[in-house]
Amino acid sequence: MKFTNGYWLVKEGISPHFANSVYEIEEADGELVVYAPEKPVQERGNTLNTMLLTIRYSSPMKNIIRVRISHHEGGLNRGPQFKLHRQTGYNPRVRITKEGASLESGDLSVKVRKGEDWYNEFIGEGRVLTKNESKSTGYMIDKDLGGFVKEELNLSVGELVYGLGERFGPLIKNGQVVDIWNADGGTASEQAYKNVPFYMTNRGYGIFINDPGKVSLEIGSEKTARVQFSVPGEVLEYYIIYGPHPKAILELYTALTGRPPQLPEWSYGLWLSTSFTTSYDEKTVMSFINGMEERKIPLSVFHFDCFWMKGFNWCDFAWDRETFPDPKGMLSRIKAKGIKICVWINPYIAQRSPLFNEGKERGFFLKKQNGDVYQSDLWQAGMAIVDFTNPWAVQWYLSYLQKLLDMGVDCFKTDFGERIPADATYFDQGDPTRHHNYYPLLFNKAVFELLEEKRGKGEACLFARSATTGGQSYPVHWGGDCESTFEAMAETLRGGLSLCLSGFGFWSHDIGGFEGTPNAALFKRWLAFGLLSSHSRLHGSNSYRVPWNVDDESTEVCRFFTELKIKLMPYILRTAQEAVEKGIPVMRAMFLEFPQDPACEYLDRQYMLGPDLLVAPVFSEDGIVSYYLPEGKWKRLLTGEELSGGRWYTEEHSFLSLPLLSREGKDLF
Numbered sequence: 001m002k003f004t005n006g007y008w009l010v011k012e013g014i015s016p017h018f019a020n021s022v023y024e025i026e027e028a029d030g031e032l033v034v035y036a037p038e039k040p041v042q043e044r045g046n047t048l049n050t051m052l053l054t055i056r057y058s059s060p061m062k063n064i065i066r067v068r069i070s071h072h073e074g075g076l077n078r079g080p081q082f083k084l085h086r087q088t089g090y091n092p093r094v095r096i097t098k099e100g101a102s103l104e105s106g107d108l109s110v111k112v113r114k115g116e117d118w119y120n121e122f123i124g125e126g127r128v129l130t131k132n133e134s135k136s137t138g139y140m141i142d143k144d145l146g147g148f149v150k151e152e153l154n155l156s157v158g159e160l161v162y163g164l165g166e167r168f169g170p171l172i173k174n175g176q177v178v179d180i181w182n183a184d185g186g187t188a189s190e191q192a193y194k195n196v197p198f199y200m201t202n203r204g205y206g207i208f209i210n211d212p213g214k215v216s217l218e219i220g221s222e223k224t225a226r227v228q229f230s231v232p233g234e235v236l237e238y239y240i241i242y243g244p245h246p247k248a249i250l251e252l253y254t255a256l257t258g259r260p261p262q263l264p265e266w267s268y269g270l271w272l273s274t275s276f277t278t279s280y281d282e283k284t285v286m287s288f289i290n291g292m293e294e295r296k297i298p299l300s301v302f303h304f305d306c307f308w309m310k311g312f313n314w315c316d317f318a319w320d321r322e323t324f325p326d327p328k329g330m331l332s333r334i335k336a337k338g339i340k341i342c343v344w345i346n347p348y349i350a351q352r353s354p355l356f357n358e359g360k361e362r363g364f365f366l367k368k369q370n371g372d373v374y375q376s377d378l379w380q381a382g383m384a385i386v387d388f389t390n391p392w393a394v395q396w397y398l399s400y401l402q403k404l405l406d407m408g409v410d411c412f413k414t415d416f417g418e419r420i421p422a423d424a425t426y427f428d429q430g431d432p433t434r435h436h437n438y439y440p441l442l443f444n445k446a447v448f449e450l451l452e453e454k455r456g457k458g459e460a461c462l463f464a465r466s467a468t469t470g471g472q473s474y475p476v477h478w479g480g481d482c483e484s485t486f487e488a489m490a491e492t493l494r495g496g497l498s499l500c501l502s503g504f505g506f507w508s509h510d511i512g513g514f515e516g517t518p519n520a521a522l523f524k525r526w527l528a529f530g531l532l533s534s535h536s537r538l539h540g541s542n543s544y545r546v547p548w549n550v551d552d553e554s555t556e557v558c559r560f561f562t563e564l565k566i567k568l569m570p571y572i573l574r575t576a577q578e579a580v581e582k583g584i585p586v587m588r589a590m591f592l593e594f595p596q597d598p599a600c601e602y603l604d605r606q607y608m609l610g611p612d613l614l615v616a617p618v619f620s621e622d623g624i625v626s627y628y629l630p631e632g633k634w635k636r637l638l639t640g641e642e643l644s645g646g647r648w649y650t651e652e653h654s655f656l657s658l659p660l661l662s663r664e665g666k667d668l669f
Helices: 246-257 282-294 327-335 355-361 391-407 432-455 486-500 520-530 552-567 569-582 598-602
Strands: 014-018 024-028 031-037 052-061 064-070 093-096 100-105 108-113 120-124 127-132 138-142 146-154 161-165 177-180 195-201 205-209 215-219 226-232 235-242 270-273 301-304 340-345 411-414 536-538 607-609 613-615 624-629 633-636 642-644 647-652 660-663
Touching (some): 052 246, 064 100, 064 108, 064 146, 108 235, 127 235, 146 235, 161 486, 195 215, 195 246, 205 246, 235 246, 246 569, 270 552, 282 327, 327 340, 327 391, 486 520, 520 536, 520 552
Parallel strands (some): 270 536, 301 340, 340 411
Antiparallel strands (some): 014 138, 024 031, 031 052, 052 064, 064 235, 093 100, 100 108, 108 120, 127 146, 138 146, 146 226, 161 195, 177 215, 195 205, 205 235, 215 226, 607 613, 613 660, 624 647, 633 642, 633 660
8 A cells, every 4th residue: 555655755644643753762571662753752741742652563483573663552462373383492592781772683683773763683693684764664544444453574676575475477476466355356457366465576585464454565666665554544564574595584484384194195186177057967977978088088086066056046055956866876987996086165155055045043143233134136146155163064064065075075175265255254253354354264264274174184286266364374476366377377376486486385276277278289289287286177168178179289288298197206296395394386487496596586487396396387379488597417307318507598399398307416217
């Protein structure tokens, strides 16, 4: 949110109140507490009729510093709050001197300077990472919207910002305005399904804003040399995380906010879907499954999208008996082929669903302020929204999923969760604006934990669309509704790399794009990309995505890259274990793996699959692709040819090939 009008002026209607200088410093219970009035206090009378900000510095674990800026502290803490972890028994070191004060946490410290101007520095191993200066920290009053707490951190020359969730625009966020607010906006706008209030920079640190509500960021956009972030209300809390390299930042961030669990090995195989609005029944489904078998394309999971249930009834968790008269028998026939079953669900109950009146009478839905059920016709007619803060509602919802598990379903596609009203009332009386982004975390947590309980740990797996901080603990997530174009394929990769730089270890996308029908060239290029992602799914909107529907060569391409992924499975599983143990993603932006190579800072059309395999998808009809190889010796995985790094290559590739290179000395098969 912009508060200024250029460099000199504030916007009309904004009343700014900045931390002007340090009035007093104290230590309390391991915290460094700084009192900062909005004007200099030169005599006692200056303490009257003025604003005072309280800034508290503390540390939950080594190399992380928590900063809490508060104006009025009398408000109720209605929640929700992100679940954060602490290092048991850890205490930072606090020093107070005549010149100022410091708090030290491992190799990271904050230094607050006494004097006429507000100034402090965050320092990593003796190097200034970022700093606060005049007019950085403040309480801003908008005459129409109320109060906001805002902070600004300095951007150094050449400093680049990454992360903030699954964002489909430029990978580097400098110059962007980002609102952390989940929306069902597709993949071609500034909106995002998965907003995460965490970013890292190429100067060795990350920033996590500990607020599940709407966080607004101006990333070198309001002031070119600063990142500004603000939240409505009276308190802003953030954490600075010191690496110094990006993998260490992610390791600490996920230690604080959560890491993914072990996923079943079958989840990494090829998933095939009915697609969305296509017409299908058991005969159609079995023709797809048998067609894959006949063409020797290994299939791991079959997915039934929305219309396994009757239209206007989503969700009633009941098979449409006109289309599927024997669902239990059908599932057993599929599973006899060694294939797992996934079905689509969402957290909404349509008015026509037999479950609607039951949920209404028992108070299981979000409500309006007057007590009415919050309903909408957007998506399903008269739909209500399950209140996952109500433990009895959760138990009720999961009881219907349990019946599906008993029938033979193995996992769920937990769709939607973004269209959550910001003025609803919840069972837990939480703040509805904070619940908006937090809602899909509760939804996916409930479903994932049911799967862990019933299928066992290590066997649970979702296919989720919306998320925020902490959502990485309930994988997998996929990229949402992209178009069937090369441009959408590229924006999809940018979104995935951005999400994986935000603490998420696993990620997938719809091979060929969701909206529209891909032409043969696009589909075959997307097959290679999709089968060299952590998870791989064939899915679309209104067209079947079995490869032989595209052309004969698509069948060959699908088989080739599916078999290649199977050969790579031991390597992928080792890489997945690193996500589980350290929070390092399977798919990695080049910057994450090669932080010392300045060329890698800008690359968003190639990535590393794990630490040792470079993938450069082909984004053109003509098969020409340019990519960069970092310093060192590399070997083409498909031919064994050796190449030297530290330079760019431009090549033309057939549909059975793409730039796929392993580091020297790494045997990936």
